[in-house]
Amino acid sequence: MNDPVSTGKQWGAQSAGALSRGAGGLSVEGLTVTLGAGGPAVIDAASFAVGPGETLCVVGESGCGKSLTALALMGLLPSPPMRRVAGRALFQGRDLFQLPPAEMRALRGDLIAMIFQEPMTALNPAFTIGDQIAEAARRGGLAPAAANARAREMLGRVGIPDPAARMAAFPHQLSGGMRQRAMIAMALVNDPALVIADEPTTALDVTIQAQVLDLMRALQRESGAALILITHDLGVVAEMASDVAVMYAGRVVEAGPAERVLRDPQHPYTLGLMASTPGLGPAGGRLAAIPGLVPAAEAMPPGCRFAPRCPFAEGACAAAPPPDVEIDGRRVACIRAPLETLAGRAA
Amino acid sequence: MTRFILRRLLIAIPTVILISVFVFLLQKLLPGDPVLALAGEERDPETLAFLREKYRLNDPLPMQYLYWAQAALQGDLGISLRTRQPVLELIGEKLPVTLQLAVMSLTVAVAIGAPMGVLAAVKKGTFWDWIANAVALSGLSIPNFWLGIMLILLVSVNLGWLPASGYRPLSEDFWQSIRTMLMPAFVLGTGLAAALMRHTRSAMLGVLRMDYVRTARAKGLSERRVILRHALRNALGPVVTVSALLFGELLAGAVLTEQIFTIPGFGKAIVDAVFNRDYAVVQGVVLVTALAFIAMNLLADVAQALLNPRLRDAP
Numbered sequence: 001m002n003d004p005v006s007t008g009k010q011w012g013a014q015s016a017g018a019l020s021r022g023a024g025g026l027s028v029e030g031l032t033v034t035l036g037a038g039g040p041a042v043i044d045a046a047s048f049a050v051g052p053g054e055t056l057c058v059v060g061e062s063g064c065g066k067s068l069t070a071l072a073l074m075g076l077l078p079s080p081p082m083r084r085v086a087g088r089a090l091f092q093g094r095d096l097f098q099l100p101p102a103e104m105r106a107l108r109g110d111l112i113a114m115i116f117q118e119p120m121t122a123l124n125p126a127f128t129i130g131d132q133i134a135e136a137a138r139r140g141g142l143a144p145a146a147a148n149a150r151a152r153e154m155l156g157r158v159g160i161p162d163p164a165a166r167m168a169a170f171p172h173q174l175s176g177g178m179r180q181r182a183m184i185a186m187a188l189v190n191d192p193a194l195v196i197a198d199e200p201t202t203a204l205d206v207t208i209q210a211q212v213l214d215l216m217r218a219l220q221r222e223s224g225a226a227l228i229l230i231t232h233d234l235g236v237v238a239e240m241a242s243d244v245a246v247m248y249a250g251r252v253v254e255a256g257p258a259e260r261v262l263r264d265p266q267h268p269y270t271l272g273l274m275a276s277t278p279g280l281g282p283a284g285g286r287l288a289a290i291p292g293l294v295p296a297a298e299a300m301p302p303g304c305r306f307a308p309r310c311p312f313a314e315g316a317c318a319a320a321p322p323p324d325v326e327i328d329g330r331r332v333a334c335i336r337a338p339l340e341t342l343a344g345r346a347a
Numbered sequence: 348m349t350r351f352i353l354r355r356l357l358i359a360i361p362t363v364i365l366i367s368v369f370v371f372l373l374q375k376l377l378p379g380d381p382v383l384a385l386a387g388e389e390r391d392p393e394t395l396a397f398l399r400e401k402y403r404l405n406d407p408l409p410m411q412y413l414y415w416a417q418a419a420l421q422g423d424l425g426i427s428l429r430t431r432q433p434v435l436e437l438i439g440e441k442l443p444v445t446l447q448l449a450v451m452s453l454t455v456a457v458a459i460g461a462p463m464g465v466l467a468a469v470k471k472g473t474f475w476d477w478i479a480n481a482v483a484l485s486g487l488s489i490p491n492f493w494l495g496i497m498l499i500l501l502v503s504v505n506l507g508w509l510p511a512s513g514y515r516p517l518s519e520d521f522w523q524s525i526r527t528m529l530m531p532a533f534v535l536g537t538g539l540a541a542a543l544m545r546h547t548r549s550a551m552l553g554v555l556r557m558d559y560v561r562t563a564r565a566k567g568l569s570e571r572r573v574i575l576r577h578a579l580r581n582a583l584g585p586v587v588t589v590s591a592l593l594f595g596e597l598l599a600g601a602v603l604t605e606q607i608f609t610i611p612g613f614g615k616a617i618v619d620a621v622f623n624r625d626y627a628v629v630q631g632v633v634l635v636t637a638l639a640f641i642a643m644n645l646l647a648d649v650a651q652a653l654l655n656p657r658l659r660d661a662p
Contacts, residue, residue: 107567116561126581186566
C-alpha cells in the first residue's frame with residue numbers, strides 16, 4: 001500500500017449517514033493556471049471551499065475554466081500547455097498542489113474521485129464496465145475476487161438492474177444513463193471523501209438528468225463526501241448546491257451559499273446568467289442574453305474581465321481587476337456591488 | 348463472434364473467385380501458344396490439333412476456366428513446363444520456407460517497431476521520439492540488399508557467428524534452420540519495423556488524447572498501466588492490420604533477400620518461373636500468394652473484432 005491516508009479502511013461497512021474515511025473538505029485559494037510559461041492566465045486566482053457532505057457548484061459558460069479547475073485539482077492538467085503557477089488546495093490538512101506526483105496518484109481514484117461529462121468516451125470501449133470498476137477497486141487495495149464483488153455491489157447501488165449480468169457489458173451496450181451510472185459506480189467504488197463531477201448530466205436526456213442527480217445526492221447523503229459539481233446549468237445549481245462559485249473567464253466572480261446567491265445575485269454576470277436561464281430569471285419576461293462573447297485567453301481585458309459585456313460597467317471597471325468584497329455572506333468581485341439599487345436596470 | 352467470422356468468410360468468396368479468374372486469364376493474356384511450347388520440335392498440324400483437343404483449348408473461354416478451376420479446387424495446379432514437377436508439389440516445398448522467413452521477419456518487426464512506436468508516442472517531441480524516428484527513417488532508407496551484404500560481411504565473415512547460407516528445412520535441422528534465417532529475418536524485419544513504428548506511434552498518439560485515458564489516470568492507475576493497458580489495447584487495431592498486411596507481403600517472397608542468403612523461397616521461385624515462361628508455376632504461386640493475402644486480411648478482421656468489442660456487435 002502506498003496510500004498514506006487509508007488507515008482503517010472498511011469496505012461496505014459504512015452505514016447510512018456515516019462520514020467517509022476522514023473529513024473530505026477542500027479549500028482552494030488563489031489557484032492560477034496559465035497557458036504556457038508566462039502566458040495568459042486561464043484560471044486567475046480562483047478561491048472556493050467545500051465542506052464534508054456539502055455540494056459546491058462551480059458554474060459558468062463553457063470556456064470559463066471550470067473544467068480546467070477540476071483537472072488542476074486532480075493533478076491532471078494537460079501539461080504542456082497548461083501550467084499551474086500558484087495556489088493552495090488544502091485537503092485533510094495537506095496541500096494537494098505540494099504533494100509529490102506519486103502521493104497525488106495514490107489519492108486519485110481513492111480519496112478523491114472524478115466523474116466525467118461524456119460517459120461514452122470517458123469509459124474505455126475495450127473493457128467491460130465490470131472490469132473497469134473492479135480495476136478501480138483493486139487499485140484501492142482489494143483482491144481480484146473481492147474487487148469484482150465490490151464492483152457488482154456498486155452497480156447495484158447506482159441502480160443498474162441485474163448488476164451481475166451487466167458486469168460483462170461493454171460501454172457501447174449500455175444506454176447513456178446506464179453508462180453514467182457505471183461511471184459514478186467507478187468513481188465511488190473506493191468510497192472517496194471528495195468527488196469532483198464535471199458536467200455529469202450534460203450529455204444525458206433531461207429525464208435521465210434528474211435521475212442521475214437524485215442518485216448522486218442519495219449517494220452523497222450515504223457517504224458524507226464533499227462534492228464539487230461543475231455545471232453550466234443554473235437549474236442543476238438550484239437543485240444540488242449548498243454553495244456556489246460563479247466563474248467567468250477564469251475568475252471566480254461570486255462565491256457563497258447557493259441559496260443567497262441565487263435569490264439575490266450581487267455580481268452582474270451572475271445576474272445575467274440567471275436572467276438567461278428559464279425559470280430563474282424575472283417571471284413572464286423574455287429570456288435575456290448576455291451581449292458579446294467571452295474574451296479569448298490571449299485578449300483578456302486588463303481590468304474586470306466582464307466589463308466589456310457588463311451593463312453596469314463604468315470607467316473604473318476597465319482600469320484594474322476588481323477586489324473581492326464581502327456582501328451578505330458571499331464574496332463578490334465587482335466594484336459596483338452591491339447591485340440592489342441597480343438591479344432594476346439589468347432586468 | 349462465430350457469425351462475424353462466417354460473414355467475413357462469405358465476403359471473401361467473391362474476392363477469391365475474382366482472383367482465380369484473373370490468375371486464369373494471366374496465362375491467356377500472355378503472348379505465345381502453350382500448344383507450340385508443349386509440342387516442342389513437333390509441328391505436325393495433326394499433333395497440334397490433337398493436343399488442342401486433349402487440353403480442350405477449343406472450348407469457349409468460360410468453359411476452360413471452369414475446367415481449370417475444378418482441377419485447381421482438387422489441388423491440381425498443373426505441372427511445371429520446365430521441370431515437369433507438379434506445381435502443387437513445388438509450392439509445398441517453397442511455402443514452408445517462405446512462411447518461416449515471414450514469421451521470423453514479422454517477429455523481428457513487431458519486437459522492434461511496436462515498443463519503439465509506443466515510446467515515441469509517449470515521449471512525443473523529446474529526444475526519444477527523435478531517436479525512434481531516426482531509427483525508423485534509416486530502417487526505411489537502407490536497402491535490404493546492402494544491409495544483407497553488410498551483415499554477412501560482419502556477422503558471418505568477420506565474426507563467424509552465423510552462417511551466411513546453407514538453409515535447411517526446419518524439420519530436418521531445427522537450429523541450423525533458425526540460425527540461417529536469423530540474418531535474413533533481421534534484414535526484412537528492420538525494414539518493416541520502420542513502417543510498424545510509424546503506425547504504432549500515430550495510433551498511440553490518437554488514443555492518448557482520448558477521454559478514457561484521462562479517466563484511467565483519474566482512477567489513480569500507474570502511468571505504465573494507463574499506457575500499456577488502457578491506451579495500447581485501443582491502439583492495437585491499426586497495428587494488427589498493418590502487421591497482417593506486411594505479413595501478406597512477406598508471403599509473396601523477398602526476391603533480393605532470398606537471393607543474397609540463398610534461401611529457396613517463393614521470391615526466387617516466382618522470378619525463375621517468370622524468366623522461364625513457366626506459366627503454370629507463375630499461376631500457382633500467384634494464386635497461393637493471393638489466397639494467403641486474403642487469409643491474412645480475414646485474420647486481421649477477426650483480430651480487430653477481438654480487440655474492439657463494438658465491431659463484434661455490428662450488424
